[in-house]
Amino acid sequence: MRGTVDVQGVLAGERRALARALTEVENDSPAGRDALDALFRYSGQAHLVGVTGSPGAGKSSLVNQMTRLIRNPSHGESKKVAIVAVDPSSPFTGGAILGDRIRMRDIVNDDGVFIRSMASRGHLGGIARTTSALVRVLDAAGFDLILIETVGAGQSEVDIARLAHTTVVVEAPGMGDDIQAIKAGILEIADILVVNKADHPLADNTMRALSASLEFSRPGQVSSIERFHHRELAFEPVKSEMIKENDRHEHWIPPVLKTVSTEGVGIEEVVASVENHGKFLRDQGQWQFRDAARLQEELNELLIAAFASEWRRKVDQSKIESVLKEMLERKLSPQNAAIKLLSP
Numbered sequence: 001m002r003g004t005v006d007v008q009g010v011l012a013g014e015r016r017a018l019a020r021a022l023t024e025v026e027n028d029s030p031a032g033r034d035a036l037d038a039l040f041r042y043s044g045q046a047h048l049v050g051v052t053g054s055p056g057a058g059k060s061s062l063v064n065q066m067t068r069l070i071r072n073p074s075h076g077e078s079k080k081v082a083i084v085a086v087d088p089s090s091p092f093t094g095g096a097i098l099g100d101r102i103r104m105r106d107i108v109n110d111d112g113v114f115i116r117s118m119a120s121r122g123h124l125g126g127i128a129r130t131t132s133a134l135v136r137v138l139d140a141a142g143f144d145l146i147l148i149e150t151v152g153a154g155q156s157e158v159d160i161a162r163l164a165h166t167t168v169v170v171e172a173p174g175m176g177d178d179i180q181a182i183k184a185g186i187l188e189i190a191d192i193l194v195v196n197k198a199d200h201p202l203a204d205n206t207m208r209a210l211s212a213s214l215e216f217s218r219p220g221q222v223s224s225i226e227r228f229h230h231r232e233l234a235f236e237p238v239k240s241e242m243i244k245e246n247d248r249h250e251h252w253i254p255p256v257l258k259t260v261s262t263e264g265v266g267i268e269e270v271v272a273s274v275e276n277h278g279k280f281l282r283d284q285g286q287w288q289f290r291d292a293a294r295l296q297e298e299l300n301e302l303l304i305a306a307f308a309s310e311w312r313r314k315v316d317q318s319k320i321e322s323v324l325k326e327m328l329e330r331k332l333s334p335q336n337a338a339i340k341l342l343s344p
Helices: 007-011 015-026 030-042 059-071 129-139 178-182 204-216 267-283 287-314 317-328 334-342
Strands: 049-053 081-087 113-119 147-148 166-171 192-195 256-257
Touching: 007 015, 007 129, 015 030, 015 113, 030 129, 049 059, 049 129, 049 192, 049 267, 059 081, 059 147, 059 166, 059 267, 081 129, 113 129, 129 147, 129 192, 147 287, 166 267, 192 204, 192 267, 256 267, 267 287
Parallel strands: 049 147, 049 166, 081 113, 081 147, 166 192, 192 256
Antiparallel strands: none
């Protein structure tokens, strides 16, 4: 029946039930929220891998090739793989092409692979507002690895680092000067750096620029909890006793890898690095740390949205219109307008 979610079907991995649940969750419907509540206790097992980078760097092709290799019986123990591909929305219509299935058509019929495209719906930061919720449903459905391909928004695209255990940053040579690739906001979130289209003549220059920059930025030393520090917070992030960080743990140094994803070159090294990083997080006690950071970030966003909604419900519309009029007439600055609207 429309508007309901078969939670047991999702837990059993039934594709129809899973697709229905994801739709309800993405639409933030009452049935979707109920499903999230019911599925929460079954989540927390999957390895979440974010794949981000500039538009045209080859993220979709890389995700496709990684999935093919992971699902290949010769790779070892077969893992179920889910792919969440976030596409940009039109600023005018709100629609999106959702075209990643075109690039991934050779894996779409694999029963061990589930692909979900979603529109960003105007949300900044490279992912959609409900991406974290969709990932939780796929996690509860029993997928071992969840690959999250972001929009490709450039330096502002750092939200994926708060969602994923492992963040793969994909760069491509010939898309600007070498300094562009190493600006703040990109290297700091990278657990693995991939120079795709490595058959390009400028690939070695990009490799050298990225490798040299790691000597200065050391992004692996940024704590998961510290990823909050530049955000507006409804509360101060905390470390519970069960996730207390060991200050003496080793730091992960992001490898810089070459690939030609359209030809499947270098994919084995990328998949091995993803698996090694997951093992490193568990061995060093940082897996729970990143989970804690993600959950606190989600709670923070829900609280801020709730505060805004509650304020909007209580404030009188005529007061908003009056303050807006004063601001537009340059009688009131935006800062003082906000103070006036928040005052009793």
